[in-house]
Amino acid sequence: MIEIKNVxxxxxxxxVLKNINEVIRQNQTVVVCGPxxxxxxxxxxxxxxxxxxxxxxxxxxxxxxNDPKTNxxxxxxxxxxxxxxxxxxxxxxxxxxxxxxxxxxLKLSKKEAEERAMKLLERVGIPExxxxxxxxxxxxxxxxxAIARALAMExxxxxxxxxxxxxxxxxIKEVLDVMIDLAKEGMTMLCVTHEMxxxxxxxxxxxxxxxxxxxxxxxxxxxxKNPKTERAKDFISHILH
Amino acid sequence: MxxxxxxxxxxxxxxxxxIWILKGLLVTIEVGLLAWIIALILGIFIGTxxxxxxxxxxxxxxAYVELFRxxxxxxxxxxxxxxxxxxxxxxxxxxxxxxxDLNFYVAIIGLGLYTASRVAEHVRAGFASISRDQYQxxxxxxxTQVQMYRYVIIPYALRIIIPPLTTEFLTIFKNSSVxxxxxxxxxxxxxxxxxAVTFHGLEATTGAMFIYLFLGLSVVKxxxxxxxxxxxxxxxxx
Ligand SMILES: Nc1ncnc2c1ncn2[C@@H]1O[C@H](COP(=O)(O)OP(=O)(O)O)[C@@H](O)[C@H]1O
Ligand SMILES: [Mg+2]
Numbered sequence: 001m002i003e004i005k006n007v008x009x010x011x012x013x014x015x016v017l018k019n020i021n022e023v024i025r026q027n028q029t030v031v032v033c034g035p036x037x038x039x040x041x042x043x044x045x046x047x048x049x050x051x052x053x054x055x056x057x058x059x060x061x062x063x064x065x066n067d068p069k070t071n072x073x074x075x076x077x078x079x080x081x082x083x084x085x086x087x088x089x090x091x092x093x094x095x096x097x098x099x100x101x102x103x104x105x106l107k108l109s110k111k112e113a114e115e116r117a118m119k120l121l122e123r124v125g126i127p128e129x130x131x132x133x134x135x136x137x138x139x140x141x142x143x144x145x146a147i148a149r150a151l152a153m154e155x156x157x158x159x160x161x162x163x164x165x166x167x168x169x170x171x172i173k174e175v176l177d178v179m180i181d182l183a184k185e186g187m188t189m190l191c192v193t194h195e196m197x198x199x200x201x202x203x204x205x206x207x208x209x210x211x212x213x214x215x216x217x218x219x220x221x222x223x224x225k226n227p228k229t230e231r232a233k234d235f236i237s238h239i240l241h
Numbered sequence: 242m243x244x245x246x247x248x249x250x251x252x253x254x255x256x257x258x259x260i261w262i263l264k265g266l267l268v269t270i271e272v273g274l275l276a277w278i279i280a281l282i283l284g285i286f287i288g289t290x291x292x293x294x295x296x297x298x299x300x301x302x303x304a305y306v307e308l309f310r311x312x313x314x315x316x317x318x319x320x321x322x323x324x325x326x327x328x329x330x331x332x333x334x335x336x337x338x339x340x341x342d343l344n345f346y347v348a349i350i351g352l353g354l355y356t357a358s359r360v361a362e363h364v365r366a367g368f369a370s371i372s373r374d375q376y377q378x379x380x381x382x383x384x385t386q387v388q389m390y391r392y393v394i395i396p397y398a399l400r401i402i403i404p405p406l407t408t409e410f411l412t413i414f415k416n417s418s419v420x421x422x423x424x425x426x427x428x429x430x431x432x433x434x435x436x437a438v439t440f441h442g443l444e445a446t447t448g449a450m451f452i453y454l455f456l457g458l459s460v461v462k463x464x465x466x467x468x469x470x471x472x473x474x475x476x477x478x479x
Pocket of ligand 2: 040041042161162
């Protein structure tokens with residue numbers, strides 16, 4: 001379970017998160033949407049301690065993120081993260097990208113880590129790319145390697161930050177399919193995405209953020225059929241064209 | 242009375258001058274290589290200090306770079322040679338000053354410390370060209386800061402900065418000639434020495450020139466091989 005309680009964050013004078021409250025239960029998928037600059041990425045990075053915040057608390061699986069006594073490195077092992085621009089390590093093959101953390105952090109043997117990595121590459125549908133370097137992979141393939149890299153730590157939670165928004169349209173589906181499978185297998189996920197097909201299929205809840213606040217929340221039906229605020233209506237009409 | 246200069250290229254190989262030149266070349270190579278090792282290790286370390294999240298470490302890194310790159314190398318060398326031993330206290334200084342070939346060690350250390358400040362700047366530029374998300378992606382897998390630099394950021398940054406590092410590696414051999422001012426018998430020193438004895442400085446200097454050129458070209462070739470081996474696969478001309 002991820003509990004976000006009264007979280008506020010400032011960059012200097014600028015308040016980027018305003019009293020955020022949210023609970024993501026085990027096995028749930030929550031989708032976050034909202035205009036650019038509304039604080040979605042920042043919220044995600046607060047959850048795994050990549051960004052500090054000044055007020056409130058976040059508790060992941062019973063462990064308080066913003067407690068100086070928390071071993072944040074240990075906690076991050078349980079929280080996988082996927083980025084908009086994949087962020088693979090360019091000087092390493094797909095396989096090396098996936099095995100690095102299991103070897104260095106979990107202290108798996110190279111062989112164990114590679115077996116685990118190959119299983120994951122099969123799961124995301126590109127075992128034949130194991131020895132390719134990122135620059136030789138398409139965007140969709142890179143993102144699937146990035147998902148495999150995160151899963152290799154066997155996390156309990158996954159954070160996705162606009163995983164398909166840097167992809168060509170024909171590659172979006174291959175990445176979403178992997179995410180849908182994950183959600184259906186019971187991964188606890190927080191996904192920043194504007195892919196409403198994905199949201200309809202797997203989201204237990206949709207959050208709409210604007211100017212650092214969650215201004216609307218509900219199921220897919222509630223959000224799309226009955227948006228309460230003008231901002232949400234506006235936003236929905238934009239993403240649906 | 243003769244006015245025409247009579248060339249005598251044999252001063253480049255005739256006994257004992259050939260040996261002098263060879264010895265000089267050897268010293269130049271030794272000083273350059275050993276200083277380069279110091280410069281690389283220290284430069285990577287200082288460059289990394291400058292972007293860590295620890296404020297004091299950053300300050301230390303910045304202070305180092307600004308100190309060493311803003312003072313002419315020849316002044317630094319004089320300082321280490323004449324004042325350096327005193328830094329260890331008067332008693333030790335006496336002993337240090339008696340070390341045979343002190344100027345050899347001072348040249349290596351001085352050149353290494355100076356070049357480290359330049360390497361550190363390139364390393365920092367390499368780090369800066371890596372996106373914030375790339376750093377965060379590494380940390381998100383549970384790696385510590387040290388692991389992040391050790392396994393991802395430094396290897397990646399070094400590959401990006403191979404071209405400027407090639408230039409520094411070249412420069413270190415050229416700068417080693419400054420050490421003749423503290424009496425180090427490196428290549429340039431030896432060519433002057435031949436001139437003093439034979440009055441054939443023109444030949445001796447020309448010879449030294451070509452040897453430096455050859456040394457430089459070897460470095461370029463070597464770094465080219467390194468670049469080919471470590472080039473990030475699939476990336477075109479980065
Ligand atoms: N490191 C930072 N320093 C200062 N301002 C930042 C920083 N990161 C993000 N911001 C600002 O915070 C706001 C929210 O950013 P972000 O969380 O990336 O929004 P979103 O992901 O919803 O587009 C933006 O106005 C952005 O400019
Ligand atoms: Mg964002």
